[in-house]
């Protein structure tokens with residue numbers, strides 16, 4: 001239990017990076033951290049219905065997310081995925097590209113004002129950029145739009161109040177214990193949902209009038225469930241928009257910030273990426289040629305998985321590696337440990353984007369890599385994020401060089417996603433202008 005009382009990332013003992021499984025006892029239930037690929041497969045791919053999402057983890061997010069697809073289980077969740085998934089299919093990704101490109105250009109314009117000056121807190125910049133991508137792709141509005149800017153601001157306040165990996169998730173009391181949210185958490189959740197409600201309602205009217213832009217929100221709000229023929233109503237759509245905004249910008253922002261830090265500390269890779277980026281053109285097909293950027297982004301997702309742990313619950317007695325596991329046990333799936341597992345990865349803690357071309361890298365990609373989770377409950381935005389990440393990296397590094405700031409080594413902590421305790425500070429210079437410093 002003591003383990004979970006400290007910060008989850010720095011408190012992990014070394015043996016968890018070698019163990020196939022670990023058991024934690026609390027007064028009320030047991031938690032099992034699972035690193036064994038066969039067990040992961042059972043939980044995520046083979047019998048996902050028997051391992052629903054644990055309520056305990058979602059608790060901190062419920063005021064904001066309501067009944068959104070991130071928190072639901074069973075039939076409700078399946079219906080929601082049937083309506084949402086078509087919006088993220090391959091062909092639709094191509095349609096979102098111009099919005100992503102525009103967000104990248106806007107990010108570079110903001111960064112240009114800071115280049116050559118004092119060190120920059122880069123998480124703040126990547127959050128801004130990723131939030132811009134989400135608003136542009138979902139609602140066809142940039143982050144400077146009044147409502148978008150207010151959602152973004154309020155959301156930062158919410159994040160400070162409610163970590164996604166609530167420690168109570170693991171050491172919670174009996175189920176009947178009332179959930180406690182601070183007044184501030186409830187206030188910000190209400191404000192954010194109110195603002196999202198305004199956007200969603202306005203969109204509904206545009207759809208009815210036939211004037212709605214062809215973006216993700218319109219697609220999701222006009223898709224009918226093939227099994228029942230119905231659509232999301234307004235309240236359900238607000239829940240889904242809240243999760244798209246949250247899951248879609250926090251995660252990408254975290255991955256981009258860590259990727260930039262890794263490139264700052266590995267200048268040879270930064271140069272390779274910048275060189276590749278010179279050939280970038282504003283076309284969707286150009287993204288598939290960003291091989292260095294993709295390998296770097298993948299490696300950043302391995303070393304700093306934005307969602308460090310996920311928790312499921314057993315619904316019947318199970319046997320895990322010869323051990324009896326009771327109903328109601330918590331199953332902790334940990335990309336954080338799996339991605340650095342010493343028995344599977346060559347040089348597990350090293351930054352080596354070239355690993356994806358090696359035998360070990362390919363095997364581990366299949367068995368020991370799940371930044372987007374796996375199985376039917378895999379991240380809906382995985383394909384989207386794998387376009388957005390490499391594209392933004394290439395766009396930024398085409399124009400700027402990043403270098404580390406002495407004495408500022410970021411320490412990863414689990415907030416809503418894996419962030420640095422005191423931010424990630426980098427120096428930013430225009431490429432070719434460094435000598436002028």
Ligand code: HEM
Nearest residue numbers: 069070247248251252306307310371372373379380381385
């Ligand atoms: C680098 C970026 C991203 C990472 C690493 C990431 C990671 C994840 C992970 C690990 C999960 C599963 C969580 C769990 O099962 O407990 C998840 C779920 C989800 N993600 Fe992402 N995500 C990213 C970007 C996005 C984007 C861009 C969107 C939408 C635009 C998105 C939307 C969602 C949604 C809706 C879910 C819930 C799916 C479900 O439970 O059925 N994500 N994501």
